[in-house]
Amino acid sequence: MPDKPSDLVQGTLDMLILKTLALEPTHGYGISVRIEQMSKGVFRLNAGSLFLAIQRLERDGLIDGEWKPSENNRRARYYTLTAKGRKRLDTETREWDRQVAAIGRILEAS
Amino acid sequence: MSLLRNIATGLRCLFRKDQVDRELDEELGAYLEMEAAEKMRLGVSREDALREVRLERGSLEVTKEIVRSGVWESFVETWWQDLRFAARMLRKSPGFTAVAVLTLALGIGANTAIFTLLHASLWRPLAVSDPKEIFHVMRASSQGDFAGEFSYSYPIFQQFSKTASPWGEVFATEVVGPRKFGLKGVSDERVAGEAVSGNFFSVLNVGPIVGRVLEPQDDNVLGGNHVAVLSYAFWKRRFQSDASVLGRRILYEETPYTVVGIARPGFTGIEPEVSVDVWVPATPCANPNFNWLRLLVRLRDGVDPGRAQAMFETAFRTHVGDVLLPSASPRFKEMLEAQHVTVRPAASGLATTGRKYEKPLLVLFAVVAVVLLISCANIANLILARNAARHHEIVVRLALGASRARVAWQLFTENLTLSLSGAFVGLLLSVWGTRVLVSLLPSSPLPMAFNLQPDFVVFGFSTGVAVATAILFGLGPALRASREKLEMSLHAGQRVIGSAWSGRLLLAGQLALSLPLLVGAGLFVETLHNLKSSDLGFNAEHVMTFDLSYPKGTSDDRLHQACAEIKQRLESHRGVVVASYGSSVYGDGSWSGSVDVIGNPSPGKDNDVGLISAGPGFFEAIGLGLLQGRYLSSQDQAENPPVAVVNESFARHYFGSNSAIGQRIKLEPQIIREIVGVVRDAKHYGVRERVWRMVYLPARKGDSFFVRSTLNTQLLSGAIRADVAASDKVLQVEELQPLETVVNDMISQERLTALLSLAFGLLACLIAAIGLYGVVTYGVSRRTNEFGIRMALGAQRGDIRTLVLRQTLAVVLCGVGIGIGGSLAVVRLLSSAINGMLYGIKPTDISLFMGATISLVAIALLAAFLPSRRASRVDPMVALRYE
Numbered sequence: 001m002p003d004k005p006s007d008l009v010q011g012t013l014d015m016l017i018l019k020t021l022a023l024e025p026t027h028g029y030g031i032s033v034r035i036e037q038m039s040k041g042v043f044r045l046n047a048g049s050l051f052l053a054i055q056r057l058e059r060d061g062l063i064d065g066e067w068k069p070s071e072n073n074r075r076a077r078y079y080t081l082t083a084k085g086r087k088r089l090d091t092e093t094r095e096w097d098r099q100v101a102a103i104g105r106i107l108e109a110s
Numbered sequence: 111m112s113l114l115r116n117i118a119t120g121l122r123c124l125f126r127k128d129q130v131d132r133e134l135d136e137e138l139g140a141y142l143e144m145e146a147a148e149k150m151r152l153g154v155s156r157e158d159a160l161r162e163v164r165l166e167r168g169s170l171e172v173t174k175e176i177v178r179s180g181v182w183e184s185f186v187e188t189w190w191q192d193l194r195f196a197a198r199m200l201r202k203s204p205g206f207t208a209v210a211v212l213t214l215a216l217g218i219g220a221n222t223a224i225f226t227l228l229h230a231s232l233w234r235p236l237a238v239s240d241p242k243e244i245f246h247v248m249r250a251s252s253q254g255d256f257a258g259e260f261s262y263s264y265p266i267f268q269q270f271s272k273t274a275s276p277w278g279e280v281f282a283t284e285v286v287g288p289r290k291f292g293l294k295g296v297s298d299e300r301v302a303g304e305a306v307s308g309n310f311f312s313v314l315n316v317g318p319i320v321g322r323v324l325e326p327q328d329d330n331v332l333g334g335n336h337v338a339v340l341s342y343a344f345w346k347r348r349f350q351s352d353a354s355v356l357g358r359r360i361l362y363e364e365t366p367y368t369v370v371g372i373a374r375p376g377f378t379g380i381e382p383e384v385s386v387d388v389w390v391p392a393t394p395c396a397n398p399n400f401n402w403l404r405l406l407v408r409l410r411d412g413v414d415p416g417r418a419q420a421m422f423e424t425a426f427r428t429h430v431g432d433v434l435l436p437s438a439s440p441r442f443k444e445m446l447e448a449q450h451v452t453v454r455p456a457a458s459g460l461a462t463t464g465r466k467y468e469k470p471l472l473v474l475f476a477v478v479a480v481v482l483l484i485s486c487a488n489i490a491n492l493i494l495a496r497n498a499a500r501h502h503e504i505v506v507r508l509a510l511g512a513s514r515a516r517v518a519w520q521l522f523t524e525n526l527t528l529s530l531s532g533a534f535v536g537l538l539l540s541v542w543g544t545r546v547l548v549s550l551l552p553s554s555p556l557p558m559a560f561n562l563q564p565d566f567v568v569f570g571f572s573t574g575v576a577v578a579t580a581i582l583f584g585l586g587p588a589l590r591a592s593r594e595k596l597e598m599s600l601h602a603g604q605r606v607i608g609s610a611w612s613g614r615l616l617l618a619g620q621l622a623l624s625l626p627l628l629v630g631a632g633l634f635v636e637t638l639h640n641l642k643s644s645d646l647g648f649n650a651e652h653v654m655t656f657d658l659s660y661p662k663g664t665s666d667d668r669l670h671q672a673c674a675e676i677k678q679r680l681e682s683h684r685g686v687v688v689a690s691y692g693s694s695v696y697g698d699g700s701w702s703g704s705v706d707v708i709g710n711p712s713p714g715k716d717n718d719v720g721l722i723s724a725g726p727g728f729f730e731a732i733g734l735g736l737l738q739g740r741y742l743s744s745q746d747q748a749e750n751p752p753v754a755v756v757n758e759s760f761a762r763h764y765f766g767s768n769s770a771i772g773q774r775i776k777l778e779p780q781i782i783r784e785i786v787g788v789v790r791d792a793k794h795y796g797v798r799e800r801v802w803r804m805v806y807l808p809a810r811k812g813d814s815f816f817v818r819s820t821l822n823t824q825l826l827s828g829a830i831r832a833d834v835a836a837s838d839k840v841l842q843v844e845e846l847q848p849l850e851t852v853v854n855d856m857i858s859q860e861r862l863t864a865l866l867s868l869a870f871g872l873l874a875c876l877i878a879a880i881g882l883y884g885v886v887t888y889g890v891s892r893r894t895n896e897f898g899i900r901m902a903l904g905a906q907r908g909d910i911r912t913l914v915l916r917q918t919l920a921v922v923l924c925g926v927g928i929g930i931g932g933s934l935a936v937v938r939l940l941s942s943a944i945n946g947m948l949y950g951i952k953p954t955d956i957s958l959f960m961g962a963t964i965s966l967v968a969i970a971l972l973a974a975f976l977p978s979r980r981a982s983r984v985d986p987m988v989a990l991r992y993e
Binding site for chain 2: 060072
């Protein structure tokens with residue numbers, strides 16, 4: 001096992017899911033695998049929090065779900081980013097960059 | 111948008127729960143499956159893979175719970191479950207449920223009933239557009255003899271209209287009353303009618319449903335247009351909604367009018383207690399200074415009522431100074447000086463009855479609120495005991511992983527279910543209660559037309575009260591139960607229950623609250639008693655009274671003859687002692703005038719006297735005692751020579767210790783009369799009013815009859831109607847009733863307050879006593895073991911009884927002590943408001959406080975005595991084996 005997976009910074013899960021779906025529509029497992037891969041195993045999602053977030057995003061109209069056959073011939077729910085979701089991702093990414101830069105400046109100034 | 115979407119999805123999930131659940135299952139299943147497949151590719155067996163996934167990602171069921179709880183509809187769902195569970199639990203203990211629901215229903219019902227009446231009579235806005243802009247331009251005085259509300263003359267109305275024209279519109283109505291009405295040339299019906307200014311409908315913005323309403327030009331014409339508008343309800347009731355009534359000639363107060371329209375449905379005038387049938391235009395009357403109009407104004411947007419009041423006051427003073435003062439008597443001047451214009455919000459109309467009973471109703475409102483508080487304490491005690499019995503259940507649920515908040519919320523839901531059921535039954539009770547309340551109001555010539563239908567405001571009120579009571583009686587016990595300690599509680603056997611202290615505290619609180627109610631009830635009952643037993647000067651017992659009504663223009667001679675004949679016919683019945691007539695004994699039949707005493711060397715400033723006309727036998731009929739000289743007889747009617755009878759106060763004021771008999775007085779219109787008799791002082795203007803100096807003049811006719819007899823009411827009523835009809839066909843009998851009823855109606859506010867405060871005071875004591883009984887009984891049953899040991903160690907039965915009673919007495923005395931302090935504080939605080947409602951008793955009457963305290967302690971001890979006796983009968987052997 002690699003290092004113990006860390007918890008996500010509060011409030012970033014939504015953004016990560018949106019980002020994942022911006023690359024390509026996929027199902028819940030796909031999202032979790034991709035986040036794990038892209039973070040090189042730093043973030044491992046718990047099924048509960050993942051689907052809670054998916055449910056919330058879908059209700060807010062940021063993503064759309066659709067039943068489709070999956071790779072192993074079962075039905076899975078595939079999620080796509082909506083226009084509204086794309087816009088939200090943009091603003092959140094910008095905001096995130098701004099905050100990271102600010103925090104970085106604070107930490108560097110010693 | 112996203113909120114709407116959220117609600118829509120939520121509702122879909124609620125109503126298609128199965129499908130949503132299946133989908134969630136499938137999605138999560140697919141997820142686990144995929145992850146497991148991934149692991150199997152690395153060579154792990156399927157079983158191990160699934161186990162690993164579950165360990166890493168959390169179990170399927172838990173995940174499902176987490177996902178489900180993330181949305182709002184899950185709260186609804188849980189709550190619905192709780193509600194069903196609560197209903198099941200309550201059904202399982204029908205005794206407890208019945209007692210609690212009934213107690214709450216009584217409390218909430220009483221509150222709702224009084225609220226409904228206050229709402230209907232005072233607060234419900236008029237069914238017109240923008241009622242908030244409507245104000246009552248009241249002419250009133252608050253000074254001593256002159257206190258009261260007065261009407262305006264037509265010229266003042268015109269003046270005020272001019273004054274207000276830049277910022278508002280003044281409109282006028284006369285006092286609504288029963289009016290003669292007829293269709294075929296005979297005025298044989300009575301309707302509720304009022305004359306209103308031509309702009310009445312346009313200012314209120316009330317339109318017609320058929321024809322037209324009154325218009326401003328209707329009262330501009332000299333003498334007014336003789337047109338009438340009917341209310342929708344009257345049109346439906348009397349004319350079966352027949353549109354051909356338009357253009358029809360009707361008789362209104364014996365004057366022909368033409369019906370021009372029907373007002374729109376729902377509009378019944380501007381007084382909540384009266385449903386007006388007919389409106390006619392108000393026109394100037396023969397005497398320009400006759401006061402008969404009430405004025406209202408619709409203020410334009412943003413006009414300050416205070417400024418409007420100042421401008422009306424100025425206009426009023428100018429009118430008084432220019433027109434009225436020059437010819438006014440000193441006393442009338444004083445009266446005019448004391449009157450002022452007040453601009454008062456009238457969004458709910460004139461609310462005459464409502465304002466009259468506002469104070470008693472508000473007092474009763476406070477009383478029933480306290481009764482509800484006492485019931486809450488009772489139910490809280492019941493619930494504490496019940497939760498103690500359910501201790502095991504609660505602990506098991508906590509041990510199985512329910513959060514404390516969850517348990518508390520579930521218990522609270524149960525209490526909320528209780529109080530909402532109580533509110534529902536209470537609302538039903540209140541519909542009946544409101545009718546009882548209205549029936550306690552004195553009978554009026556027009557039927558009471560309050561809209562007592564519970565509306566949204568009333569529903570809102572009782573629901574609000576229910577939620578508030580649930581919080582009051584249920585939140586504490588629910589929170590307390592959810593804090594049970596797990597470790598010791600799962601052990602069987604001796605249980606630690608801490609409800610004893612809170613139970614006692616609630617008990618003391620109940621008694622403390624009951625005492626002020628008892629004191630208040632005592633004050634009001636005593637007031638009523640004092641008023642009833644106060645000497646009116648005359649004797650209203652066994653006297654029937656009625657008014658004669660006759661067509662306008664009936665000659666005096668004809669009336670004189672009729673009066674004499676009715677008197678003679680009535681007196682011929684066996685059982686009738688004496689019958690006579692005069693202006694009425696009470697209230698509005700008398701008038702006043704200025705008197706000159708011949709040979710009085712130093713006439714005082716105030717020579718106004720009250721005047722009453724009296725037929726032969728008048729004094730005998732109303733039982734007004736003679737002090738000197740003689741009563742008036744039928745010979746005096748000829749006015750040759752003119753004579754008069756005066757009362758004690760008059761004689762004392764003008765003649766001191768000298769005899770008044772034979773003295774001469776001059777009255778308008780300059781007739782010199784000789785005093786032939788002096789009678790006792792009588793309170794002709796109300797029990798609370800001071801006694802006026804009175805002069806009684808011989809009358810040839812009278813509108814009011816008084817019949818003293820030993821016959822029963824029904825028999826006599828029949829005889830009266832028959833005799834009047836036989837004497838003259840044009841005469842009609844009105845307001846036939848015992849004189850005592852008239853007297854009682856004068857103190858109807860006090861009667862209402864006394865009756866209801868006593869009833870609610872006793873109810874409060876009863877509830878508190880039941881609570882006390884319950885708590886002591888519960889305490890005794892819990893201490894059976896202890897009593898057994900005490901008796902085994904040698905305690906006597908009496909000792910046990912004393913022990914229980916002594917401990918109860920401590921609680922009772924504590925509560926009563928707080929109650930006395932509280933009552934004194936309340937009485938101090940409200941003394942200015944209460945004083946006006948009392949008569950012949952001080953709010954801090956010592957004997958009353960003592961009486962209330964002693965009765966309360968007695969009631970409490972009685973309630974505690976039964977369980978204490980049971981405690982003393984415990985068999986030590988049984989008790990020791992107990993539990």
